[in-house]
Amino acid sequence: MSKYEYIPEPALVKGNHDFASITKLVTDVNLRPTPKNWYLAMLPANALLGLLLVSIGYLIWEGTGIWGLNNPVGWGWAIINFVWWVGIGHAGTLISAILFLFRQDWRTAINRFAEAMTIFAVMCAGVFPAIHVGRIWVIYWVFPVPNQMAMWPNFNSPLLWDVFAVSTYFTVSLLFWYVGLVPDLATLRDKATDKIRKVAYGLFALGWTGSSRAWWNYEKAYMILAGLATPLVLSVHTIVSFDFAVSMIPGWHTTIFPPYFVAGAIFSGFAMVLTLMIVARKIYGMKDIMTDDHMEKMNIIIMVTGSMVGFAYMMEFFIAWYSGVEYEKAIFMLRATGPYAWAYWIMMFCNVISPQVFWFKKLRRSVGFTFFISIVVNIGMWFERFVITVTSLSTDYLPSSWDYYSPTAWDVLTYVGTFGLFFTMFLLFLRFLPMIAIAEVKLVMPQGDPHNYDDETQEYHLHVEEVPQPKAVKA
């Protein structure tokens, strides 16, 4: 034995798969006749989507008064849900872009899936800022539309930054996702037997031939988009946090918000990917590709980001005390002990305490437990946004204006309705698009590595002894 033992990465794809079986495994889902269970899932999703549409319709008809908003608390569930959904929408691009640039090959199993989730989450998020305004019929005024009055939006306003940040993020995420889909769409086109599928997939496959030149262009485009998307992962939630941080309300006006929001977004995004992945891989039998190792890695990220969020919570308290500003001090004391203490402690438990269980390897490899924690984390992150949005407004500077905010049924129904939008989109995605990036997964299989495959023996050099030792050790 040499001095240093080389411990190889566990295989990213389990089971005895070759390229063909991977292709078959993934594309079968799309090319098989629609299973009955899909319809069974689509039914409640569509019902909830209908609920969302009804809620929005009633909202526009009656006015924002149907929500529980009041005078000090001008933003309630709508903004909470917006920030929450945007936060969830962080995981996809992070996994695709940042992990791609860092050459984290394990991302390939979940990137398509996570990106899809991102796009749908951002769609759900985008609903809220649009509908929460009093006069949705003139919402286009937030865009810099040239007009005869030379009336531009106010570029000082973080809400305007939000419009640009979220729409840019959505556009780049969609493009990135679509570019990644092109080779797989071509695969589906080629495997499709009926005419409609052939044409439809063919149309979106952009005439992909799999030529070396096509691959070269594809890799470059993918790299550029990854480069573009990376800063957006950080910027979008930074700017969402500016909605709060740029204002002057105690508990909002803090410089810690951008990193704290980004960490929180990754935290909740990974939790949501896990929630969906655990269900999907079970139903579609993708355990060989979405393995327990992936789950473990993601759990570690959840634990790390959860701790970062927890650290931010404590720093907020410290800075409030250290700043000496009485309103800052008061709002943090009120959060922990005031009328919304219940929400604060739910948040603390879900976000700070619950992810700490992932210090234990056994727990972070437990599927059931991971599923449970992933849900707890998303509840916690929802409450984080609740605590930030509502408590600060509810009890700000002038005690005479303090008032308690509670949601109405319409607040709840609108929120629940966005799950309808999300799952409808997600089910359509699962049905019609490859949920796993086939081409990318193949690249991370041993077969995809030209150095590890022996053509003569047709064997893979998987044994430790056969792996070339690092040169430094030899010397």
Place this chain on the structure above:
Amino acid sequence: MSELTQKTYWKSLNELAQNKEYEKFVEREFPENATELSDGFSRKGFLRVMGASIALAGFAACRRPVQKILPYSKQPEDIVPGIPLFYASAMPFQGNLTGLVVENHEGRPTKVEGNDLHPASGGNTNAYHQASILEMYDPDRSKFPVRNGAKSSTTDFHSFVADYFADTNKRVAFISEANSSPTYNGLKEEALNRFDNAEWVTYEPFGEDNAIEGNNIAFGRRVRTHYNFTNADIIVSLDDDFLAPTHPNNVEYAKQVTFRRKVTSQQDTMNRIYSVENGFTITGSYADHRKRVKASEMADFANALAATLSSRISGLNSFASVNNKFTGSEFITVLADDLASNAGRSAVSLGFDYAPEVHAVVAAINSALDNYGTAVNLLQVPHFDNQNNKTAFANLVSSISDGNFDAVVIIGANPALTAPADLNFTEALSGADEVFHLSTYNDETAKTASWHVARSHYLEAWGDGYSFSGARAVIQPQIQPLHDSLSEIEFLGAITNAGKISGYDMVRETFSSFYSRNFENRWLDILHDGIDVTDGFSTANRSARNVSPAPSTTINEIEVVIKPDNSVYDGRFANLGWLQELPDPITKITWDNVALLSPATAESLGISTDDYLGKAKQPVLNIAVNGTPIKLAAWVQPGHADDSITVHTGYGREGIGRVADVSSESSQLLDPETTSGGVNVYPIRTSSSMLFAQAGVSVTGEKYPIACVQDHHSLEGRDMYRQATLAKYKEKADYASFESIHKYAVPGMAEAAELGEDQPISLFNEQTAVEGEPQWGMAIDLNACFGCGVCIIACQSENNIPVIGKREVERGREMHWIRNDRYYMGDKENPQAVHQPVPCMHCELAPCEQVCPVAATTHSDDGMNQMTYNRCIGTRYCANNCPFKVRRFNFFNYPKEYLTSGEDPDIIQMAMNPEVTVRFIGVMEKCTYCVQRVNREKISAKIETGSPKPADGTVQTACQQACPADAIYFGDLTDENSEVTKMKRNERNYLMLEELNVRPRTSYIAKLTNPNPALVKETNEEYAQ
């Protein structure tokens, strides 16, 4: 004057509205004849219609008799469309007039202001005056006479009474509300002369009857006590809430009291106010010392005060032997010392409803202190009845019940609701053949009357009368009666003269009798000035009698005290949404009455006294007086006397209107799930318990939601409200500065000084004052404000602020642009209550402007933070980012519910100010510093002088103009000599949340208190803790 001229004197809305052509005209966007023009139709036709519509503008307000509607080919003198005209009038309340100036837009009155020539107003008003405009336009007002439940007309009424009262042997009982009108009282004489078997009783549910009786005991004369608080260094209010609008002379008194608390330099002095009361009154909150005493112990307290004074001054010997729980107490000893050393410069007052014997004691105290002639006056009021009206009323009712009268004529009053419960007024009426009733609403009494006649509002009928202090004025109508109604003089004239005489003729005749020569010119002056003479009442001769101590009325158990409500009074204002939604000055409750009780009493009943945010459902109490129970939600009132419960009248109405009615189904304003409109407490008010009674109280276990606009009552040690004692101010003039309070400079100031700036630096673009433009600013004197809330109603009236209903207030969506924050300080059992009006601060670095994504809120060149409704998309970010939380959002289409519901929405729409946009759903709104008034004056200043800077004082905001305490200063900050600049130079001037560097244009002048050093236990905190 002939009938013809009178009739055409007013070219009324009503007449025009009945004109088919005009109806079509208003319904159509373009006048019918306007389209005819293109058809080559005669231009004359068009002009005729246009002329008619503009005659509505012109001639309704015009004073000259006009016989025909003329085409608008020549602009009538003084009429410029869009420019309002102002006419003097006066509003009667409890028989006392307050002089007003009414703003008219194209012939319709839209806003009421005080008349500064009239002593009862001095240019200011109270909430009732402000809301009276809404009363006239109230769509639920009685619109036509009702005969036995069926619609009738004034013509039918006239012919009926001419016939019915032709027989002068008819036995007629007249029950009238208090009325000081010389015309009316002339008619009263006439009526009593004409009908041999007539009796007349003046009936007011709350009023000065007992005070008059008290003076009768003390001086042998039925005279009025009128205070001149300007001359009082020491004011002792024994549960006399003379600052509240429930007092008939509150505007004048408020001006007097606050005048003596205007401190502009360290050399100034202040009066000292002691308040002894069971509940927390407005006067109590303004007092330097407030003592909690049960209402039933007030007689003891007055006796004890007289007894304690008897050893210090002469004239109170009969009290020397008094010995009760108050004699010898520290408070009363100090109070007596203070009074004795300020003899001749003090005033002791007592709430009207206390027993006459207690009033006599107070009169004896004032007499012994030699206060008469300086701070206290006795006025000989010619129209006072020579009888005790309370007993006379009771006797009359039983007499009616016995069938001793053929007809009962009830003028104005609503005794079916308000009469003492034991008199069984409604049943008693069945003893008469005919009951004639004149009232503004089809109210409880109207429903029992065989003839109900709709009453003309004071803004639409001629009248006259005296103020509380005796100033004589004419009530000048501003518009032809909107409905088929009669004024009280027309009504009484019809009965007395059995003929149809116009109110105008009667009033003119009355006044011509005062002037033997040159009447015509005098008459025009009276109409123009809104005042005739100020000394209509002569000072009564005073010969003090020996007054003996008042009998003790102590109730050892829990007492219930019945008071008129600050918003709806005895119920007469119950259908006015503005007043229903006006937060009570102390409790901040809207839309309901509650049972107020002290924290200790609440705990003894098992009611939680915890403060928490959110929709509070209050436990319901069962309060029984002599076996008659009422159920009322409990409300813990810090500072309330223990073992005492205060309830307010006027709520719990049925069949009055959409606003007043309890859980009215027809009203969209009110939530059908949560009842509103409060509880009628008159059932427990009997002849023997007009003010207080022993009550059996239990908690029912039910809960009732209360819409309160302020959930948190403590300042949490924050510095928004700053105050000190006068003594402290003399030591340290800048006690209210940020540095004095926090012991460090405003953050950023040191750095700014290094940079050579005079303000901390900001990330955002600073607003630069435009050269030549005025820069508007406001200062609010907290030392003057006593929290009455008239600013809120004045603002509501000026700025078309909608009424949103109890449900929406409960959700915390009140729309008032100016609110009055009330904080409690100090002892939980007996705290100080302070008031702080909060309008928009018009910050120079406005945080709302920075965050609006569509730039809907921006800064004007003259330094105002403006709101562009048309641009607003309703993100509410501005409201969130406002540290003062003064922005208001249209969560629903409030104006739609408010202005288009009901069968006759055109009427309520007329109450809107045409100069202010009615806001639509989904837009933000807030205080504009009355930009429409500012710009009106800027334009006229520019036309006249070329500069857009109006002279100081020409622009008044609605809140400023209404405020009887003159607590609000507004003007141009570039003018070194403007009142507001002077106030802002005062050392006590401070900015709320100065450390945020938003640079508010509205600042506050810190409060001062003037406590008696002998009663100050420890040094007062420098500012609220």
